[in-house]
Amino acid sequence: MQPWVSLFKDQRSAFAQEPYPSAKVRLDRLDRLGALVLGHQGQIEEALSADFSYRCKVETKLAETFVSLEGIKYSKKNLKAWMAPVPRAVSRWFFPSKAEIFYQPKGVVGVIAPWNYPLYLSVGPLTAALAAGNRAMVKLPEGTPLFSALFAKLLGERFDPTEVAPVLGGPEVGAAFSAMPWDHLLFTGSTAVGRAVMAAAAPHLTPLTLELGGKSPAILAPSADPAKAAVKILAAKALNAGQTCIAPDYVLLPQKQLEPFLAALAQAAQTQVGSLEPDRDYSSLVNLKHYQRLERLHQEALAAGAKEVKLLPGPVFLPPKRRIAPVVLLNPPWDSGVMQEEIFGPLLPVLTYQNFGEALEWVNAGPRPLALYLFGPKKTELEATLKGTHSGGVAVNQCLLQVAQDDLPFGGVGPSGMGRYHGPEGFVTFSNPKGVYRQSWLDAGALVRPPYNQRTHWMLRWMIGK
Template sequence: MKPTDLPQSGLSSTFAAQRAAFGREPMPDAAARRANLDRLARLLKDNQQAICDAISADFGHRSSTETRLIEIFPSLEAIRYARSKVAGWMKPARRHTGLWFLPGRSQVRYQPLGVVGVIVPWNYPLYLAVGPLVGALAAGNRVLVKMSEYGPAFGELFARLIAEAFPPDLVSVVLGGADVAAEFSSLPFDHLLFTGSTPVGRIVMAAAAKNLTPVTLELGGKSPAIVAPGVDIKTAAQRIGFGKMMNCGQTCIAPDYVLLPRGQEEAFIAAMRAFAAKLYGDAASPDLASLAHERQFARMQALLDEARAMGARVEPLLPDGALSGRKMAPVVLLGGTPAMRVMQEEIFGPILPIIPYDTLDDAIAYVNAHDRPLALYVFDDQRRRIESLLDRTASGGVTVNDCILHIAQDDIPFGGVGPSGMGRYHGPEGFKTFSQQRAVFRQAALNGSAILHPPFGKPLAEKLIRLMLR
């Protein structure tokens, strides 16, 4: 049976087949893991145009160049990095042994967990499938991947490509709607990684808890960009604008709002508008992605309609052009109030509220009064002030003087904190997330532990105990 045809009843049998295969080969060597990563890389390299076309079909439109830059390229980089490091990651790590236990030795050994489940969202369907897959395969696991029902064309393609590249007891792709997702979350995985919204993350975690399945939740939230006083507004506007307009704002770590020194609002809007025009011309540009589905398009319109009705000022950054389908011009919003949904919910689209502040302390207080975000962006040219701001705020990750780019650094972990997620993956942290970190103590043939055995009260033992408790 092909992965694309798996009914609900096939989920448990596919899971069982992977669990049985893991039992037969519980510790694949580095060469086998590199070979699996090579298969994944070839799959991406050999099918670039098909991948771009399928994602564009699901979105209504997304530029092939954008897909190659924001999905295929970072996926290949993650594979290359893991492939070059996996043998070193696998080596047992020597750890400190307490003085009283010498000449014994302590170490941590990294073993595969078993069968890993990955639930993929619709906004970056390739990268957010491949990223966890790289970590899980590098750690020696079997993997079941659940694709989003909101990306049917890419889901079908990815399922076929994976089936051609991997045996189903190593990697398998599952398609289907909410009923399949619910069953998937309830399987007794050895680890489950979910990327998506915070409300759905709670449901996934509750289902996994029934099996005591450990979870990594990559969620979202309202990621702020703080522009410090004295910073070049044009540069900040361009870098924030690119982070916001990429993928039409449908990025979990897109800047959700900007905290700007009061009085700089008009200069910031003018710089954003000029930059948007340079990139796209107008909103009909083939380089500007569409909103991915009707529900997303309707939600963006509803957020704007409510904000306007409640007194907000909406400034389009591009002429509408000859808009069709789910195209939407990016906009800046001024005068947002806490009562507006756009100021409460993760926007996940091309709407950027500006919140003016009087002092940097006020900006920090605003961030800290809200849920801890998945990302934080700091624009400043004073190192001491940057360090202070980093010390006084919390977020899953940070990019200083740009946006988004921390996610593409393969040697630093990616993840959220609090409502924006839990757990980390990418690079060595991803390898460890999908590994059993097994503690091993090796006792030496000659050792003094018997001195402390009963019967107690022996003079030498008493002296040692007094010294140990010094």
């Protein structure tokens, strides 16, 4: 038996001894989690940069440290209100009885974190799980071994293993972790692995939250300013070299906007990235396998008829440091790999549409994405998009920032995921919302108990209406 399996049993026993931690206990755990992140920023940044060959430290501060700490602060601020029972209405037939929802911790929670944002996507789920009063174990990603070893050490210094325990190991450990009888399991990763996790969890009927990926579109409405949209789309695509589950995967825009958009995109690339030289704050691809996959997608798209539009001078691919420049692939076929697979890199397909309705039809023809970005919409276009397309979340005139809004739920739909966390929804996800009915001194049920008689039939006619 692996040591972490024994820890799972220890956490179960510890939870049985303390099935409803007080607000004071929960706040203390959140404080320790926040102190871990805040107190070891430099070590975490160095470890992640080494794992990626180069990972921009400013991006780590913005996209991992800052959002992790903000999420903890938000949960601490709202915790006592979340823990309070929520009154619910009772039918007039049961008045003056009372009803409420009592939020009870689920128990022992499993978290499987990915390699692309391993700090934020470990701390975020842990924040919600601890706020809800659970014990937790987190399977750290093998794709970032230096970070995972460091974070496991830091968790061990701040938490008793019966509170929070890290788990290290490769895919075989991840598969075994998925198959444990968790009280809730949250997985962040690819859709393909998400299916395997769901299958592994099925024998125990483990409640699941799956945060997956997909092809998140950026749509420029006919009235959009292509220059303003280009700056924001390029920034989102270049962040972490495109290795972001909610990065804009492809762009749809009217033909008349194409040239000004491409010109503004090139200017934004020059300003924000500049070059692939080592002194620039632009991240590398995490490993050779992922780098070669993006090379393949690029070559296949060109062979299928897509036109390459370079955004920076010099080569697109820089093998020694696993760096890829942001590059446009213009009008690739819909059946090409770059339009069928989640890209997860700085390749940006750009396609033109004839009318706005056609753009929405293209989005609806594919799997439902994790995010959708809409620029410059009129009121009718925004309404048509919100009502007529499905996605995990939407940002209007911006990219990525919906995930940083702590009061908004985050999650996918269909192939891009199931369930939500962040905000109050995160607390609810890791809680059992137990319905409680409190009988008053006046018991109306006595009027319809057996033995049934004429009074019973009279009451039913009154209650039903006939």
